[in-house]
Amino acid sequence: MTAFTIREVPDDIASRLKIRAAEAGQSLQTYLLALVTREATRPTLAEIAQRAEQYAVSEVDNDDVLALIDEGRAAR
Known part of the structure; x- marks a missing residue:
């Protein structure tokens, strides 16, 4: 350990x-x-952005959005 x-x-x-x-x-x-452990294990904004990417x-059309809305409603 350091x-x-x-x-x-x-x-x-x-x-x-x-x-x-x-x-x-x-x-x-x-x-x-x-305190140091918490800081070191918390992802940075750059890491969060990279995960989001x-x-x-990249391409979403109306049919994709409508299908997801229908899927969400059916799950209720």
Whole structure:
């Protein structure tokens, strides 16, 4: 496992993080690991756009739209 060091963290930011960790009932290390993990696993806007492009249909006509509407109504 890799260890990170963050230098020159302003005192007010470090204090806020320590308070938030304490309020969450966690050590600062556990709190920061969860924070970094959440950020690293959340897809970026570029990744979301790329996924959307994979599923996008380039040509849709009226018949396609009407068929999907009918399919949705039949599923009710």
